[in-house]
Amino acid sequence: MKMAIRRGIVVIVGIFLQLTLSLSIYLFFIEHVALINTFFTIFSFLVMLGLIKNSKNYSYSLPLIIILILFPIMGILFIIFFYNNKSRSRTLKSIKQSENDSKKYLIQDKEIREEFKDNGKLRYISDFSGYPVTKNNDVNYYKVGEEAFDVMLEELKKAEKFIFCEYFIVANGKMWSSILEILKEKASKGVDVRVMYDDMGCISTLNKSYPQELEKMGIKCISFNRLNPIAGVIMNNRDHRKILVIDGKVAFSGGINIADEYINLNSKYGHWKDNGIRISGDAVWNYTVMFLTMWNSIRKDDKDFRKFKYDFSNKNIDTGFVVPYGETPLDEEITGEDVYLNIINQANKYVYIFTPYLIIDTDMINALNLAVKRGVDVRIVIPGIPDKKVVYTLSESYVEPLIKGGVRIYKYTPGFVHSKVFISDDNIATVGTINMDYRSLYLHFECGCYFENVDVIKDIKDDLVETMEKSHEITKEEASPKLIKSIWQALLRLVAPLM
Numbered sequence: 001m002k003m004a005i006r007r008g009i010v011v012i013v014g015i016f017l018q019l020t021l022s023l024s025i026y027l028f029f030i031e032h033v034a035l036i037n038t039f040f041t042i043f044s045f046l047v048m049l050g051l052i053k054n055s056k057n058y059s060y061s062l063p064l065i066i067i068l069i070l071f072p073i074m075g076i077l078f079i080i081f082f083y084n085n086k087s088r089s090r091t092l093k094s095i096k097q098s099e100n101d102s103k104k105y106l107i108q109d110k111e112i113r114e115e116f117k118d119n120g121k122l123r124y125i126s127d128f129s130g131y132p133v134t135k136n137n138d139v140n141y142y143k144v145g146e147e148a149f150d151v152m153l154e155e156l157k158k159a160e161k162f163i164f165c166e167y168f169i170v171a172n173g174k175m176w177s178s179i180l181e182i183l184k185e186k187a188s189k190g191v192d193v194r195v196m197y198d199d200m201g202c203i204s205t206l207n208k209s210y211p212q213e214l215e216k217m218g219i220k221c222i223s224f225n226r227l228n229p230i231a232g233v234i235m236n237n238r239d240h241r242k243i244l245v246i247d248g249k250v251a252f253s254g255g256i257n258i259a260d261e262y263i264n265l266n267s268k269y270g271h272w273k274d275n276g277i278r279i280s281g282d283a284v285w286n287y288t289v290m291f292l293t294m295w296n297s298i299r300k301d302d303k304d305f306r307k308f309k310y311d312f313s314n315k316n317i318d319t320g321f322v323v324p325y326g327e328t329p330l331d332e333e334i335t336g337e338d339v340y341l342n343i344i345n346q347a348n349k350y351v352y353i354f355t356p357y358l359i360i361d362t363d364m365i366n367a368l369n370l371a372v373k374r375g376v377d378v379r380i381v382i383p384g385i386p387d388k389k390v391v392y393t394l395s396e397s398y399v400e401p402l403i404k405g406g407v408r409i410y411k412y413t414p415g416f417v418h419s420k421v422f423i424s425d426d427n428i429a430t431v432g433t434i435n436m437d438y439r440s441l442y443l444h445f446e447c448g449c450y451f452e453n454v455d456v457i458k459d460i461k462d463d464l465v466e467t468m469e470k471s472h473e474i475t476k477e478e479a480s481p482k483l484i485k486s487i488w489q490a491l492l493r494l495v496a497p498l499m
Helices: 002-028 030-054 058-070 072-083 090-105 110-115 120-129 145-157 174-188 210-216 284-298 335-345 362-373 389-396 399-404 438-443 457-469 483-498
Strands: 137-142 162-167 192-198 220-224 242-246 250-254 271-273 276-281 321-327 350-354 377-383 408-412 415-417 421-424 428-432 446-452
Touching (some): 030 072, 090 284, 120 335, 120 446, 137 145, 137 457, 145 250, 145 276, 162 174, 162 284, 192 284, 210 220, 220 284, 250 284, 276 321, 321 335, 335 362, 335 421, 335 438, 350 457, 362 377, 377 457, 399 408, 408 415, 408 457, 421 457, 428 457
Parallel strands (some): 377 408
Antiparallel strands (some): 162 242, 242 250, 250 276, 321 446, 350 421, 421 428, 428 446
16 A cells, blocks of 8 residues: 555656646746636637537536636646547557557458348447457356356466466455466466556556566566656556456456455455356457557567467357457447447347446436337346445436436445446347446446357356345435435536546
């Protein structure tokens, strides 16, 4: 914690210096304040028009527009320092270039394409996320993190060529120490071991020099998008993915990070309800390319990704469709939200959802309520014990309009739900890292895995049904806040896209 406080102070000081410099420039020209104010008012109006014209989601843009209206000078400075990072960040430019370079490795099989040519949901993911639809996969779903962890250790011990590990959070404890022992052993035997974690996600769990410590063990390591006092919080695009790829044969993903609370050791929020998936088959390649794309945007280690591809052509496994897909804030598509909306909008019988955070825009609210009006049984499971009280209060503000619209919402009373799952009509599901909040949908690098007509969907449904049986369904009376809380929630909603 002391380490996190020290690093946080450095970043805050850097931001303070940037704002102080801006204020100093303003004060220097104080004698021309009227002229400056007129300039900024006109400029902020033009910026506001640009936001209105180009916005894909007004719920996301509204707070920025309000800031520009009320505080034109500070509004412009706020956007320059906090939101205009894609064009200035060398890290993001490099990732974008790496994403473009990686497209040549993500080729859709023509025969499979012919099979789903009339399926709009699959066509969307294949055409616009850029990740190919696959068949010939063996998929396992784990209802809690500890079940997934046991299998992860088994598979790691089998590694012969490479291990790719990408997580938002890595924290010292039993889970990481058990994995690290295997990684050190494999690295000593010549296995290509790579670890990538998010610097913000690990600010309170790992010290600044941790990558160097792993390198001394023979483990290649990247701390993604490192915080520094110059960039400050404009480094808003975090790597929230959870990916483990072993020899190109097996991939793991889902909601779990590498920390003990995710396997129900030392959880401060009751029972930690999370999940994991294991895939063996052609879909592993999507995860492999996803990892290598991010890795090679920072360390140019690989001229040709194809050396990491495993040939599954002699194995005939499940014939359903499996599509691991990435979400990136650097393109025009809002893939994560669009996949969710497509599932909701095309559901006929039911949609069941796990999400730890429920901070959604009007498009999502309207889609959920409209599905109910079509006769679809829509249910959402959220945490019973919050991990972040302010965020939880904000999530609760969306419960009332959804329940009034007929959506059934459950609180997982034993603890905290961290799973991110959608399932519909017994034949469609998606499992991954994408929360129903602005950060996951618009700012973070995320990943999901879409399933259609795959045997594992039954296991996913069983998990949701069992969890709802352990949960408390929120009534309309419970969802209606008192006046003070209602005002507080309204204020939180106003700034939600900025959080």
